[in-house]
Each structure stands twice: as structure tokens, then as C-alpha cells.
Amino acid sequence: MMLVMNGRYEDAGHEEYGHPERPDRAIAALQGVDQLHLESDLRIVNPYAATRAELVRVHEGAYLDELGAFCYAGGGDIDEDTYATYDSWTIAQYAAGSGLAVVRELHEKRDGVGFVVTRPPGHHALRDRAMGFCLLNNIAIAAAELTELGERVLIVDWDVHHGNGTQAIFWDDPNVLYVSTHQSPLFPGSGGAYEVGGSDAIGRTVNLPLPSGATGDVLRQAIDEIAAPTIDEFNPTWVLVSAGFDAHRDDPMADLALTSGDFALLAKTVAGYAPGPGRLAMFLEGGYDLEALRDSVAATLGAVLESPYRPEAPSYGGPGTEIVSNSQVERTAALRIAHEAALREEQQ
């Protein structure tokens, strides 16, 4: 199968000394792709700077103005985690445009799998706020275009941090199903199993929090037991993935215990939800250990493209099976409460 990727754009200008979200990350991800030796099975599409009209589908215009002005004034620290430089506004627009370009290519040709290698990452960015290293929510910008075209979009977010920005943006959108696996407790502190979507989209948010030390088998149990029935019912016409690789056991930002082999299994499962070729795109989010990032990218794409690449073995035996069971109970209770509230509102 063909891999469709965005061409490189100059992202070195978005860097702060000592910050883990750094240009080497994109290089490590590309080294992961190189390990697959795809040659003629790799198609590159031109990145471009997303337009204001494309960005305002997701972000408030006032926020975009402020972010642009802040960068052009020289940038600095936006909050305790997030920085911007003079070049960050342009680079962030290219990141968003890269996602759109890859998704459009897949949509039009109905062929291949997409992998969007961009930085800064996006899934923490809210409509009106930068956060957690993220300036623009790249995956949400692509998903918003797809829903405008009438698509039902499944977003699977396997970054180790909950994608609070993406969840918030589509909280009330019945055409987007957001499924997140993440370590909890951990930044940003959201992502409880009881968060199930707004009144217009009850059940369209599925959170699968995992404890520190959880291994791949626990994550797969959570997907199979809690998310899978909801995904089947939603019947997506498009699948996007917030592919962070910081749940890897070597990553310094968190404490899950996944291996690159777990990402391969996960990718295979998620790819199975795409209704056909050209309907799956993965967006790079976190992943801060460069070797783990490189190998996890190779494992993920290798599994989806059915390449002969052999990743490390999947992980088993970590804690969390009872937390998965509790999440199921919590989610069921939250869904009941949400449906009852909606019914009461309807009757009034």
C-alpha cells in the first residue's frame, strides 16, 4: 500500500533551548519512515500554509490574530510549557496545511495511508488558546474539513496525554467520534471515563484512562471492551489518528510501558476501522525519546502498510485491568445521566 506524506518545510525556527519539543523529533520520525524502504510506495504532497478560512473552522479569529502578532513581536513563553518564536506562526500554519494536503490527496485518490509529520503538535490546542506545546490543532483542522464534506470522522488519540483540545473542539459534534487512550493522572488532567460528549453528541467522546506502568495488553483490552462497540455503531467514513509515541516505555514525559510492537498492534486495529483505502491518516503528536519515536513510527507504519519491518515484542502484564473495568462502569453511568438530562430538556 502507498504511504502519502507531507513534504518537509523549514521547522527549525520553532525551537527553544532545552525544550523537549524540538526539530530533532521530526527528523527521528522521518528516520522511522526510512527504515521501511518504501521507495515507489511513498508519495509526497506539497505542504502549504493553511489559510485563515481553514483555520477558523476550529480556532477563534481573535486567537489567530493574537498568536500571529505575538510571534511577529518576537515570541516567548506563552505558558509554563508552551513557547513560540518569530517563525512559529508561519511554521504552525504549514503544520496545519500539511495535514489538509495529505488528507485531500487521500480523499481524492481513495488510495494509500497518510502520515503527517509536523511540529509543533496540535491535540492540546483549544479554540482560543495554545497549550501543552501546541499552537494550532492540526488534526481538528483536518477533521473539520472532512465533516464539512459530510464525512463521519473517527479520531483515535493514542498520545500518552489526553487530547483535551480535540475533545473540547468536537464536544458537541455528532459527526466526530473522539477516542483517547492516555495515562491518568497526568497533564492536562482531563480525560476521565465520565466525559462522554456534550448534549448534542452524547457518547461521541470515549476516554480510556490508564494507570502508570500500564502495558499494551491493558490498552488493547480498553479499546476492545469499551471503544470498539461505540466505533462499530458510529461506523466511521474516515479515520484520523493523533499518533503520539510518548506512551513508549523509554519516553521521559510519562510512565506507560508500551513498546514499538504495541504501536504496531494498535495501528493494525485502528486501520481496521477505516472503511477502505485512502481513508486513514495519522498525525504526529508527542514522542520525546528519539530512538523510541523512530522505532515506533517504523512499527506503526510497517504494520499498516504490511511491510516486513519487525518491531520489538508487544508488552504484557502491567497494571490497570481493574481500572478498565471501572472505566466501563463510569462511562455507562455517565451516559445514563446524560441521556436522562437530555430527555428532561426535551420534555420541557
Added chain:
Amino acid sequence: MTESLRTIAVGFDGSHDAETAVRWSMKLASETNANVVVVNAVGMLGRFDNPTVAFKLEDSVRRLADEYGLDTTRVTLHVDDGDACSVMMRMAEEPINASMLVVGSRGQGKHPGLLLGSTSLELAEHTTIPLVIVPS
């Protein structure tokens, strides 16, 4: 207003501005019999910070509480994952149920006059309970 003032949640990142806000909150608590929850938000980079930071914050909170004659049953340090704005907004919910949020006008490392990333301005826009912004 003071009758319903049961718990004051005040943001604290160790900065001078934040300490001013904590002092203001403790003074108000000592006059109104309210409890004070001193809130420290741990961001994504929090795990890279020097582990002694939490102890230093705890020391500062204990010292300030002593200064205002508030015992440990009325002043607690609450450390929570998230950005400062989101963590402060969660203080209005269970289990803290704060009746007032207090922040300094600028926290650590913020640029004077910068709107982007300003916790106080973000809170002013989104909070559902009274907010006090204490000038430095």
C-alpha cells in the same frame, strides 16, 4: 458575600506576584473564617522540574499560613496536573468546590502586557465563580 465564602482557591507558582495573591487570600480568610486552598498547576514539563520545588512551595505555604495565624486544617496545598487556567477552573468543581478564585496579575515568566497565555484574563473569560486578580 462573606457568609458564603467557605473556600478560597488561590493560584501559586512560587512567583512574587503569586505570593502577593496568597497573602491577600490568607488575610481575607483570617477575617472571614474561610479555608484557603493554595493551588499549584503541574504542566507537561513539570516532571522535569527539580523535585525540591514541591517542598519549597509547601514550606512557603506553611510559613505564610503561620504569619496569618491560620492552622493547617484551614490551609492546604493542592497540586494538580494541567495548565494553570484549567486547574484553577477545576477548583470550582467537586471535590474542592471553591467559592472564590484568586490569582496574581502575572505569574512566572510572563511578559508585561502580554494577553496570550495570561491566566488571569483566561479565567476572567471562563470562570463561573467570582474571581479576584490581585495586582503586584
